[in-house]
Amino acid sequence: MKSAVFYGKRDIRVSEWETPKLNPDEVLIKVMACGVCGSDLHIFEGDQGSTTTVPPLIQGHEFAGIITEIGSKVSNYKVGDRVCADPADNCGECFYCVSGMMSHCDHMGAIGTNINGGFSEYCKVKSRLLHRLEDDTTYIEGAMAEPLACCINGIDRSDIKAGDNVVIYGGGTIGLLMLQLAKLRGASRVALVEPVKERRETAIKLGADVVINPMECSVKEALADHKLNHIRVVIECCGLKSTSEEAIQIVDKQGIVVLFAVTALDASIDLATYQIFQKEVTVTGSFCSPYTMARAVELINAHRLDLMPMIGATLPMEELSDVLGNAERRAKGKVIILPNGQE
């Protein structure tokens, strides 16, 4: 089969690779769509991620496709089923797994990071990691299940209640998903802060009540102008020091700030401890997608989110390396690789 193989820092090449042999509990998926994500970039750049990548490895952890072969013990799926996959193959044995914190597994197998993934014509996956797509769900939508599941974990942790006002920093893929989830979770009004005009426009299409360009005005003042006075939740999706610190300034008393972005290993922000005390602010993070894939797929199958406006391009595997090396090509929205071409 043909795969886009990561051979080392900034070196991804489409190569011939042996089609994987199945274990009894695995299925082979013909990958129809596989999203490019920030963590793919980190690996490409040679950064240390949440788990270590040893080249050569096929990246890609946000994918959907069609089953072409099933292992001898797989009974709940069959050839022809349309599915997406949870890339998190936790061990089921460690303290975290048996304590209901599966995403913090001590021995996490991560498809696309330390197990071969979806930037490939075919990918094998344990059947327990699969989720079924409805007939009217596209593979591209299916490929969005994994980032959506991550965002659902974040939105669960944000504890938005019906009628809360919410601010989101960042209008990338994640910020736009969070915007939709915040509205879906009952936010009354959501303001999205984002410097790029096109993204602010997309945000308005996707339901933002207010969009703010932080390069042109003070976020605080813009919120006040729109009478957004009680911001109970802020979700930071760009990972900057300035926005993270501002998040804690603008959030209301007893409010919650979710620092959703992944920062550099040694990054830090100045946490104003008196504000934490006096406003009883809660600052929290969100890590991957524990137990949330089924809900993500349910929401996608029910067409509760508008995913297509977020897609910037659908490209063949041959373009992956260039896309990872070129920020501009990623700026227009989520890039989806189609390893087997258009359907």
Next chain:
Amino acid sequence: MKSAVFYGKRDIRVSEWETPKLNPDEVLIKVMACGVCGSDLHIFEGDQGSTTTVPPLIQGHEFAGIITEIGSKVSNYKVGDRVCADPADNCGECFYCVSGMMSHCDHMGAIGTNINGGFSEYCKVKSRLLHRLEDDTTYIEGAMAEPLACCINGIDRSDIKAGDNVVIYGGGTIGLLMLQLAKLRGASRVALVEPVKERRETAIKLGADVVINPMECSVKEALADHKLNHIRVVIECCGLKSTSEEAIQIVDKQGIVVLFAVTALDASIDLATYQIFQKEVTVTGSFCSPYTMARAVELINAHRLDLMPMIGATLPMEELSDVLGNAERRAKGKVIILPNGQE
């Protein structure tokens, strides 16, 4: 002023009544819209409600209007302000008030129940109970804030999470509000069960994914037909024994059943205790609107709900008695009394 006064069982008459004198912390409201609710009916019928009504009394606890006079100590409101009111005037002193359970106040003053309410040209209200309507919010919408606040309490207690499937029994005012709140709170798909065709049609307009006529088919089977297999939340809004018991049957493992309807004082259902154990079902109730009015008004001001399709009629005070005595007149939707006529 003219008011619709409750003189005793099934005896409400529009009478001349002394316009109330204000205490320093009160305002006088020219009532522009006041909803008729099930508990008004209970009082009309002479039933014992949550607090005792001693005639003569002016009912009406779901109202909005314009301030025409302010007490000497009121500083945050002025004549001309458009407002709605929280009818729950809790004491602030009892065990429940100081423990953060205000709706369970031992000495609750309830406007429309034991304090004169909104079926009247004017009504006086403590300024602390007021909430401001935006210019583009109508008085009728404002009158819906109180039932909405009750439903928000119920939806908080239902703990719907993004991606959950939900079933609602009853397509009256409350069921239709719950439907909207369930979708707003992130439900993936919502099924609404309701025998009356017009209400099912309204439900579809308001976002129901599935509507079921329980007179024509088995609810369980209808849900299965629509592949609604994992029902994490059921909200019962009709108060029947059969539907309440069915709710516990159809809810998923670790699911939540909110018995939102108000039943007769001595009503009971058969609770299948083995199901409670084996499925870890949670059954809970919801009582009034503790601390939820601000969020209700925020949602209404932000136009996050579609309230007008739920309104059955807008009528003068003279019709109140007849409407309370005539189920058919209430069947078409929420009845709103306009004590000062159309705007």
Next chain:
Amino acid sequence: MKSAVFYGKRDIRVSEWETPKLNPDEVLIKVMACGVCGSDLHIFEGDQGSTTTVPPLIQGHEFAGIITEIGSKVSNYKVGDRVCADPADNCGECFYCVSGMMSHCDHMGAIGTNINGGFSEYCKVKSRLLHRLEDDTTYIEGAMAEPLACCINGIDRSDIKAGDNVVIYGGGTIGLLMLQLAKLRGASRVALVEPVKERRETAIKLGADVVINPMECSVKEALADHKLNHIRVVIECCGLKSTSEEAIQIVDKQGIVVLFAVTALDASIDLATYQIFQKEVTVTGSFCSPYTMARAVELINAHRLDLMPMIGATLPMEELSDVLGNAERRAKGKVIILPNGQE
């Protein structure tokens, strides 16, 4: 090896049984202590439990012992380790497993119910189900980890807060564990209701602030006599209709009733729906021990509970059948079988 084998309704006999061969991920445990539990009785009596038992089978799901052999792939345990086991071998694949509700697994393997268990000289267990006992923790204490883990799930669901008052019905093994957990969880005062004098006395030793004999006085009045007016949590651990209904009567507004006992499949109670509404009572169940074993073992290893006063007898396997057939022999407290004799 010698095992107490269940051959059918009321037929348990100590027999020679083949010592199990290990799979690569399993260990062999020399069982030093195995508790007798209500569900063992249900199986003995031929009742249908949460999973189906097909004889011949070795029961016993509350056990601790010493590892005498390890499978080829087991790396985190070694021969000589002292351990107890989680009997719930969930599949890791089904909707419930991947959604963080492991105890509701569709394909649950249950040691002692549908997998051979601990009433035996030896028992094989997957290493992922093991938990380590400290040197100063006895095997009998270790055998209590499983019931304790169940109770921790119940106490989590009761949501007791520091300063709450609590009532517990039943002073059997479970009621006495719940009593201790309620105090441990911050209950201010706990009243325990139990007809048997010896158990009330044990309850006082274990920290009960008030004990009530329901045969001699009204529970409501006894609570009032002790000024226990605001009962925020009631935990029902005897499974009677009368006590379950009374629980809902005595619980405070916004209180929680945990129906922890396992009732007959067709049992039901009369749920007073007006009380559910007006008091906003939450009624819930608790099923097994999802993700709570590590905390149970941590508490036992830290000697945070007083388990020995709850033990009624330690007996050889030969006595198991008689104990299951004789309520009186079980009345003195938890019976522990020692398949390999006293240490």
Next chain:
Amino acid sequence: MKSAVFYGKRDIRVSEWETPKLNPDEVLIKVMACGVCGSDLHIFEGDQGSTTTVPPLIQGHEFAGIITEIGSKVSNYKVGDRVCADPADNCGECFYCVSGMMSHCDHMGAIGTNINGGFSEYCKVKSRLLHRLEDDTTYIEGAMAEPLACCINGIDRSDIKAGDNVVIYGGGTIGLLMLQLAKLRGASRVALVEPVKERRETAIKLGADVVINPMECSVKEALADHKLNHIRVVIECCGLKSTSEEAIQIVDKQGIVVLFAVTALDASIDLATYQIFQKEVTVTGSFCSPYTMARAVELINAHRLDLMPMIGATLPMEELSDVLGNAERRAKGKVIILPNGQE
């Protein structure tokens, strides 16, 4: 009456003051015990606190005493009743009050800060702020209700579950209360970090499983030595940058750090954002005692905490100024002023 009056920075003098006249909803309390707290020190030093103090003012917000006079409308208390008081006189009208966040009231009346308090022979208090002491509860214990109520809010926010391991930084009054509450809330093992030997010894008396002197060893290593590997909750009660940052380092995945101490207005810590993400750490604060006084008094009346070992000295009002100016005199434990001498 005689009162210790704050006349300005470092100027507190015992002076003759007019005994307050009661409003109809107030009672006069003969103050029998009033605790000295860190915020009293802040006011004494001229710092800006949570609300502004305008001299002359009588400080003291942690007090208990006996009612000597009641206002005309007070019905639930009578002369001779032994009580303690909640110093937080919230307005009941603002957004925060009507939204269930009373401690964040926009117009907070704070006894001892902007209303005359308990360092005085007599103090008047609204009856709604009172809580009753049992006959066998001392006034000194009653004076501890307010700090305990603050700590209960913190412990609620820490969400300790039965079986969790906990670390507390600081063995002052607050740290020692938190230690007891953590154990009370179900912590399995609690380690307390504190440089002063006497306080570590008190901590051991009050239930600490491990005490650590941070001047002599690494906290991380000391925890590892005691096999305290999974620290789910850390409560910071000394307010240092180093300990707050360390708290985030040592807490387990999905753990919670409560920054309970009050820091300087402009203090900040370096928050390692990658840790927040990867470990899903929650950092939160706790502000005063919303709705928690009743539970605090219930716990004290039930003698569930051991308060006396925490008391450093009981002194007459004349000593207050010197105690506030002299850290050494406060080092031995909580100082309690007895404005009316020993009982």
